[in-house]
Amino acid sequence: KEAEKRQVLQMKGHGEYREIGEGDFLAEVTGSEKAICHFYHKEFYRCKIMDKHLKALAPKHIGTKFIKLDAENAPFFVTKLGIKTLPCVIILRKGIAIDRLVGFQDLGGKDDFTTKTLEVLLVKKGVISEKKENEDDEEDEYQENRHRMVRCSVDPDSDSD
DSSP states (O other), X not given: OHHHHHHHHHHTTTTSEEEOOGGGHHHHHHXXXXXXXXXXXXXXXXXXXXXXXXXXHGGGOTTSEEEEEEGGGOHHHHHHTTOOSSSEEEEEETTEEEEEEETTGGGTSSTTOOHHHHHHHHHHTTSSOSSOTTSOHHHHHHHHHHXXXXXXXXXXXOOOO
């Protein structure tokens, strides 16, 4: 059942970071529950940085569609969505823009943020799930149990933690 769901999502373009044209934008974002669209300019260095991180996240979060759109070739949506600064990552739910990342201001304002920093921010914004959708459940349980471990001394008379 889980494999079927994954296959359906992959057929809709989930699990990869793809470029789309302006004419495909509405069909792409309305056809998915959750989507992330990066409006970029091919010559902007920071857009290339954002690309790298989104490309790394797309296969880990198959429940969300990751797409990018060249802002130069999408004047209608740039105007409609009020995009003034690039990179601009629009977060959509059922085709409706619910949030956005403008430049790197939410990521510390520096170019050297990690993919994990972006991932945590997108989890907070509710567009991706904390659980990696392509990992085994056993691995997740192991991680959860590791966080629950408490360090203590084996000697019951010890005051040391």
